[in-house]
Amino acid sequence: MRLxxxxxxxxxxxxxxxxxxxxxxxxxxxxxxxxxxxLSYLEQLFSRLRREGLVSSVRGPGGGYRLxxxxxxxxxxxxxxxxDEPLDTTQCGGKENCxxxxxxxxxxxxxxxxxxxxxxxxxxxxxxxxxxxxKRVISRRRPRKKASETGELTACAAC
Numbered sequence: 001m002r003l004x005x006x007x008x009x010x011x012x013x014x015x016x017x018x019x020x021x022x023x024x025x026x027x028x029x030x031x032x033x034x035x036x037x038x039l040s041y042l043e044q045l046f047s048r049l050r051r052e053g054l055v056s057s058v059r060g061p062g063g064g065y066r067l068x069x070x071x072x073x074x075x076x077x078x079x080x081x082x083x084d085e086p087l088d089t090t091q092c093g094g095k096e097n098c099x100x101x102x103x104x105x106x107x108x109x110x111x112x113x114x115x116x117x118x119x120x121x122x123x124x125x126x127x128x129x130x131x132x133x134x135k136r137v138i139s140r141r142r143p144r145k146k147a148s149e150t151g152e153l154t155a156c157a158a159c
Contacts, residue, residue, distance in 0.1 A: 007080040009037050010045045011129075014079050017055065018071045018130045025057075025064030045083050052082040071130055077121035 016031045028046060032039040046065060049055045053068045067074065128134055 004084055006045060007084040009035075009041065010049065010079050010083040011076055013037065013042055013045065014049070014054070014067075014074070014126055015129055017065055018067055018126055021066050024062060025066050027064040030064070048083045049079070052078070054078060054082055067126075070127070072125050072127035074126040075122050076124045076126065076129065077118055079126070080121060 012035050013031050016035055017026050020026050020030075028042045029039055031037070032042050046055060046057075050057060050065075050068075054074055055065045056068045057063070057065055124134060
């Protein structure tokens, strides 16, 4: 998966906006300073977010941005999709021409991972992130067994 800086910064800025909008519209310069993100970069991101209806702008003195909808109605997937190219782990960009213009043997594996990533990001709301409801997932991977535990022979004693 390759989540670009655009997607990461957009989510970070939206979390900041959601946390501080109760005091009125939030200036991008304030978000830029708090999150250490270039103001001109934020302007580009917020232009895209505004086009998608995720934020609205307020002009004039005391102006800035507000969320376009309640934070529990905005998903992280919507934010990422508003500013990024779609997330894609396939080598071919989903064109199924991975290997000499043919689909490669692992294409469906990576394509399915794309679907799962977007399903997850679509299941998480901005509100859940703001409230800290996103917890670290403890790995459910089983520890690998050593060859000596499985009865397999190894090529050398150091392995």
